[in-house]
Amino acid sequence: xxxxxxxxxxxxxxxxxxxxxxxxxxxxxxxxxxxxxxxxxxxxxxxxxxxxxxxxxxxxxxxxxxxxxxxxxxxxxxxxxxxxxxxxxxxxxxxxxxxxxxxxxxxxxxxxxxxxxxxxxxxxxxxxxxxxxxxxxxxxxxxxxxxxxxxxxxxxxxxxxxxxxxxxxxxxxxxxxxxxxxxxxxxxxxxxxxxxxxxxxxxxxxxxxxxxxxxxxxxxxxxxxxxxxxxxxxxxxxxxxxxxxxxxxxxxxxxxxxxxxxxxxxxxxxxxxxxxxxxxxxxxxxxxxxxxxxxxxxxxxxxxxxxxxxxxxxxxxxxxxxxxxxxxxxxxxxxxxxxxxxxxxxxxxxxxxxx
Amino acid sequence: xxxxxxxxxxxxxxxxxxxxxxxxxxxxxxxxxxxxxxxxxxxxxxxxxxxxxxxxxxxxxxxxxxxxxxxxxxxxxxxxxxxxxxxxxxxxxxxxxxxxxxxxxxxxxxxxxxxxxxxxxxxxxxxxxxxxxxxxxxxxxxxxxxxxxxxxxxxxxxxxxxxxxxxxxxxxxxxxxxxxxxxxxxxxxxxxxxxx
Numbered sequence: 001x002x003x004x005x006x007x008x009x010x011x012x013x014x015x016x017x018x019x020x021x022x023x024x025x026x027x028x029x030x031x032x033x034x035x036x037x038x039x040x041x042x043x044x045x046x047x048x049x050x051x052x053x054x055x056x057x058x059x060x061x062x063x064x065x066x067x068x069x070x071x072x073x074x075x076x077x078x079x080x081x082x083x084x085x086x087x088x089x090x091x092x093x094x095x096x097x098x099x100x101x102x103x104x105x106x107x108x109x110x111x112x113x114x115x116x117x118x119x120x121x122x123x124x125x126x127x128x129x130x131x132x133x134x135x136x137x138x139x140x141x142x143x144x145x146x147x148x149x150x151x152x153x154x155x156x157x158x159x160x161x162x163x164x165x166x167x168x169x170x171x172x173x174x175x176x177x178x179x180x181x182x183x184x185x186x187x188x189x190x191x192x193x194x195x196x197x198x199x200x201x202x203x204x205x206x207x208x209x210x211x212x213x214x215x216x217x218x219x220x221x222x223x224x225x226x227x228x229x230x231x232x233x234x235x236x237x238x239x240x241x242x243x244x245x246x247x248x249x250x251x252x253x254x255x256x257x258x259x260x261x262x263x264x265x266x267x268x269x270x271x272x273x274x275x276x277x278x279x280x281x282x283x284x285x286x287x288x289x290x291x292x293x294x295x296x297x298x299x300x301x302x303x304x305x306x307x308x309x310x311x312x313x314x315x316x317x318x319x320x321x322x323x324x325x326x327x328x329x330x331x332x333x334x335x336x337x338x339x340x341x342x343x344x345x346x347x348x349x350x351x352x353x354x355x
Numbered sequence: 356x357x358x359x360x361x362x363x364x365x366x367x368x369x370x371x372x373x374x375x376x377x378x379x380x381x382x383x384x385x386x387x388x389x390x391x392x393x394x395x396x397x398x399x400x401x402x403x404x405x406x407x408x409x410x411x412x413x414x415x416x417x418x419x420x421x422x423x424x425x426x427x428x429x430x431x432x433x434x435x436x437x438x439x440x441x442x443x444x445x446x447x448x449x450x451x452x453x454x455x456x457x458x459x460x461x462x463x464x465x466x467x468x469x470x471x472x473x474x475x476x477x478x479x480x481x482x483x484x485x486x487x488x489x490x491x492x493x494x495x496x497x498x499x500x501x502x503x504x505x506x507x508x509x510x511x512x513x514x515x516x517x518x519x520x521x522x523x524x525x526x527x528x529x530x531x532x533x534x535x536x537x538x539x540x541x542x543x544x545x546x547x548x549x550x551x
Binding site for chain 2 (some may be wrong): 009011012017041042043045046047049050051052053054055056057058059061063065066067069070074142154
């Protein structure tokens with residue numbers, strides 16, 4: 001074995017970590033090589049010096065200090081967790097309960113508000129059209145099926161679609177019935193093409209049509225859309241009918257909102273728009289005029305800078321109403337007074353600021 | 356982790372039992388301080404490093420899976436922190452220049468600038484301390500990779516397998532490093548003492 005190989009093994013040789021064969025070879029080499037023997041001796045002395053290094057003791061305070069630092073960190077961590085989650089087993093159920101409570105409250109509030117929303121929208125009352133027809137139908141003529149339909153209609157009204165006032169207003173329309181063509185055929189036809197009313201011998205199909213019209217979303221058009229209707233392009237045709245009285249059908253312009261206007265007509269509801277400078281004063285004057293004319297069930301609403309007054313007035317007094325309203329501002333009517341049926345008529349007066 | 360005498364205390368510590376970890380600190384603090392001291396050559400710094408090592412161990416104890424002995428895992432932490440500390444010290448020395456506490460190299464080896472401790476007035480104590488200081492200075496001058504194996508094998512007495520676990524290096528690498536570390540130390544000691 002070469003000296004350099006032997007010296008590489010000397011460290012392991014000292015620890016007894018060489019194979020027996022290596023141990024024998026090194027043992028044979030060392031007495032013959034002074035340098036390698038000296039190297040081994042130096043290694044032994046080095047080992048003695050290193051192993052002679054005294055063990056040091058940690059300071060007495062060492063553990064205390066380490067644990068104090070650990071506890072301080074633990075406390076800081078706990079305080080963060082405390083703020084966020086403590087007491088975990090109580091807070092999570094509370095949060096869950098609160099969430100459920102909010103959800104339930106939201107559903108109840110929504111349900112409570114919903115009828116009001118329905119109530120506001122039908123100021124353009126598609127569904128009101130049901131009333132005169134239903135009231136006009138002599139009960140003796142009703143087939144069992146028709147009675148059933150009527151009952152369903154009554155049920156719908158009970159849900160708040162029709163106001164009490166309107167019900168009573170249409171109740172007095174005894175001499176005839178209004179009929180409106182359903183919106184579907186109207187959409188398919190040219191605007192200029194007149195739509196003719198057809199006599200309905202049976203009550204049931206007519207009732208169904210009206211019910212469809214009532215369900216159609218168009219009659220629920222918002223109030224703000226009405227003033228933009230422009231000059232009426234509708235043409236009405238009243239045809240005498242047997243038994244049930246008159247049937248009214250409207251030809252409607254393409255630019256307007258035909259169904260809502262038609263619905264207004266068929267309901268016996270009269271729309272009047274007054275353009276004024278001072279809405280508040282005009283409202284008071286209008287209410288006074290209505291009071292003087294003996295109008296009933298005067299209701300007032302404010303909607304987006306527009307005052308809306310609805311009331312019931314005897315048909316004979318409508319002309320007087322127009323004359324008096326002219327003194328307040330510029331009056332535009334949406335239904336000719338001649339169209340108004342006899343008896344009490346629903347009137348809706350919109351007071352709009354004049355720009 | 357079977358056969359690990361620290362097993363129960365480690366389990367308790369993993370569940371957040373601070374006192375159990377305190378018992379582990381008690382059990383291993385001496386070895387930890389000695390490893391750090393022989394790695395750094397400074398007692399105060401060694402104590403600081405070991406504190407850091409215990410804090411790190413406590414923070415990470417939930418990640419300890421028992422693949423090795425807890426003590427092995429703990430010593431690995433203190434060795435790594437010591438090595439990082441040495442690197443920082445070297446960078447600081449390069450920036451600021453040597454401090455009065457840093458040993459200076461002379462032709463006869465490393466010397467401390469501090470005056471002799473008055474308590475060690477007895478000749479034998481003085482001589483023994485002087486020898487130990489010189490040996491430690493020689494160890495301090497070794498490369499990090501030689502220093503750590505030398506400390507673990509010749510000072511702390513760990514087996515080759517344990518050193519492999521602690522340093523996560525192969526057995527052959529440990530043996531060759533120990534051989535070179537001893538050879539290097541022998542040369543430095545001869546230089547420091549004149550003749551061994």
